[in-house]
Amino acid sequence: MAGNLARGRAAATGRVRVLAGAVIVMLAATLAGCGGDDTAPAAAPNDSNPSKPGPAPDRASGPRVLLVGVDGATYAQVQGAVLRRELPNLAGLNLVPTATGGMPGTITAQPPLDAPSWATVLTGAWANRHGIDDDTGSTALRAPTVFQYLRAAGKPGLQQGASTSSPTLPGLLKTGQETGMLDTLVDCAGVDSCVTQNAVQQVRSGYGVVFAQYSAPARAAQDSGFGNGAYATALGAMDQALGELLAAVAARRQAHPGEDWLVMVTTSHGLDATGATTTVPTVENRTAFLATNKTLNGALARPGAAAPDTAADLSALPTEADIVPTVLAHAGVALDPAAMRLDGSALTTTAAGVRAIGATISQYNDAITLAWQNPSAAFGVTRVLRDGVQIAALGPEVRQFTDKAFDMPTGLYQFNYTLVRNDVPVSYLAQIHYVRPVTLAPSLLNGLATYFSLDSKPFADAKHTATLGPWAAGVDGGTLAADNFSGQSLQLDSRIDSYQLKHNAADIAQSPQFTIGLWFRTDCTQGNSTGEPILSNKNYVSGGNAGIAIALFGSCEIRFNLGSGSGKRDDINGMKVSANQWAYLALSVDAAARRFSAYVIDPVLGLQKTENKAIANTDVTKLAGLGAGWGVNDDATHNYVGNNPGALKGVMGLNDLAMWTRVLTLDELKAITGARQPLSTLNP
Structure with a gap:
């Protein structure tokens, strides 16, 4: 069930110890240690508890992991x-x-800094899950680490150790040690040789997981960049230390053939051209690397590939979030998709899931659209889970899904989506400031005289009282375009030709009361000082001529005009729409009471209105104008631009054009825009 973000954050407190049932469902293969040297790891500077005896060695065969981290070792330099x-x-x-x-x-998004990057390496999650977005050390990890996942898988005999050089790592790992998820944590305080000494001893002692983290290359790059011998020397020393670790692994494998070691080497983040760490999310700063002794899935990673040049190149690469899933796959830990909270997937498995999941929020904040990459062919459907519950099953080549099946109050929410393709689950934590749609008022059917949904051609009036189409047969400026309801709309280009709306009987403007409403979209290029009609039944060479006009003028202004001839007119001006956005326009006339109202409801500018303005000058019996119907993107002469030098032809978008023989209330108009559904859903 969806939870409010504030409640979700509160519930996250205190989860460090209670992890197994929520995250790991089963252990698919044995994950245990085997016999070996009983020697405890060597003492080191700032050992968090130097008097604590080393844990008893594990003596069974099985998978083992050596994870080596290096600050400052950029992919291009390496x-x-x-x-x-x-x-x-x-x-x-x-x-x-x-x-x-x-x-x-x-x-x-998270800055390419040490702590956020190492948090991703250790948790398989981005900052919106793990909570680390700077190097201050002021925030504790909110997501479980790889050590917690493995311990929760039910292997209490598996020894797990970490020896770190960077000042950021002890803070990230301290809680894991205090809660028993990490057996040994050695803070080497910048002494890389201490890291090697302790990590080698942990390998020799039968540890199942060893994390060794170095920082000398980063210090060398920070001090003098890449261009002198200090940086090359630091990289060489790191490689020599790696050789000692690999030799220890080889010795373990020779003595214990049942051990299967996964070796992974990675860096925290890239550096800029000067060798400095900055928060700027450039391609260079966001490029890391991974080196492993295992074969990688060719659909996911290509050894020896060139460094990425563009953000698009980078988005197609494996990520640091893939490291934890790769470790868990090697360890034989099966993750239940319903409990999945990892933003990456294993790189060493035969099957490949989806990659590069992203999310966008709908215009009205009531839907989440997920998009992703499919790096390989699929042998079945792609399942979509939201907070552990399947909500869709998609075709194998689908790369997008929109979730709008929400039933909750307006508020800020997070949802954990998991996409399961080729039986590989990958998750994404999405956030939405949800705005609950209102109900489309059934009263909108009362007095509905004309309604064009504009979803398909030829356009038909659901009430059979009017026709809408080109002025001349064979010259059609109207095409279908996507609307604001996941349907279609009329895109009308008067440079080809405008449209005409004609009533079969009396014009709507002859009714004692009437309302005209429509969704409208424009890039505002027609909106100059001369203007262009959106809908008009008059000769609009003058607003004083008999009839009605709704028109677009400069600066995206909408004007509403009534006239009866001899220069007599009434106007409501000054309302605006946002360019390239769907706004709702409405004009209501109460001829009997001699009042009229105009409304523009814009998704950016909000509600603009003038209500019950007196019709002070216009003879309301003349509102039918020329009596020849209504011009759409034109006036009723079919020659507005010709009659008005300087006026511009162009494109307008129209949708859900409706006319009522009554005055609609403001609440009804708000329901039209708030429901975010076409009137056709009421089956008029």
Whole structure:
């Protein structure tokens, strides 16, 4: 069930210890340690508890993980050094570029800094889940780490250790150690040799998961950039340390053939051209790398690929959020899609799920549209789950889904979507400031005399009282275009020809009361000082001529005009629409009471209105104008531009054109725009 964002955040407090039932459903393969050297890890500076004895070694065969992190080792610099044969140990692994930083401009965006990036490496989630968006250390992780996932999978004998050099890592991992998810945490306080010493001892001691994190390349780049020997020396030292770790792994495998080691090397984030860390989400800063001893799925990652040049290139790459799912897949931990909270997927499995999930919010804040990439063919449907409940099953090649089946009050909400393709689940945490639609008022059927939904051609009046089409057969300026209801609308180009609306009997303007309403969209290019009619039954060379006009003028202004000849007229001017947005226009006339009202309801500018203005000058018996019907994107002469030098022909969008033989209330008009549904849903 959907939960309010504030309640969701409160419920997240205190979940560190209670994780297994909510996140991991089953263990698909054994994840245990095997026998080995009983020697405890070497002591180090600032060990969080140096008097604590080392955990007992695990003695069973099974999968093992060595995760190596390096600050400052950019993909371009590492790839170049590998090609120059300066990093022989990294050269023996499958090296691919990856992305970090989430997606700029979306809810997943996070700055390319150390703490947010390492949080993603360790949790498989972006900052909107893990909560770390700076390097201050003031915020605790909100998402479970890889150590918690593995421990929750039911392997209490599996030893898990971390030795870190960066000052940001101990803060991220402290809670995991305090709650027993991480058995050993060594803060090496910037001494990379300490990291190697302790990580090697953890491998030798039979640990199942070893995280070793280095920072010397970042310090070298920060101090003197990439252009002198200090940075190359730091990369070489890191590679030498990796060689010691790989040698320890090789020794373990030789002594314990049942152990299956996954080795992964990654960096936190990229650096700018000077070697500095900045918060700017450039392609360089958001490019990381991954190197592994395992074969990668070719649909997801291509070893040796060039560094990405554009944001589009970067979006097609694996991400740091894929590291935790890859570790869990290697460990044989099966994730239930209903409980899935990971923003990535495994890179080493045969099957590939979806990639690069993103979300957009509808114009009216009542729907979420998910879009994604399909990197490989699919053998079945793509299932869509919202907060653990399946809401759709899509064809294998579908790449977009709109969710609008909400039933909740207006408010701020988060929803965890999981897409399951090829049996691979990938999640995305979306957020919406939901605005609940109002109900389309049934009273809108009362007095409805003419209604064109404009969903299909030829356009038909649901009440059979009027016709709408080109002035001349064979010259049609009207085409169908997407409307604001996931349907169609009339896109009318008067440069080809305008349209004519004719009533079969008396014109609506001869009724004692009437209302004209329609959805309208324009780029405002026709709106100059001379104007252009949207709907008019008069000779609009003068507003004083007999009849009615609704027209577009300069600066997106809408004008409403009544006239009866001899220069007699009444006007409501000054209301505006937003360019390229669907706005609702309405004109109501009470001829008996000699009052009229005009409304513009714009999605950006809101409600504009003038109500019950006195018809002070116009003879209301002359409102039928020329009696020849209504020009649409023209006046009733079919020659507005010719009669008005300087006027411009062009394109207008119209939808749901309706006429009533009564005055609609403001509440009814608000219901039309608030319901965000066409009048056709009332079956007029």
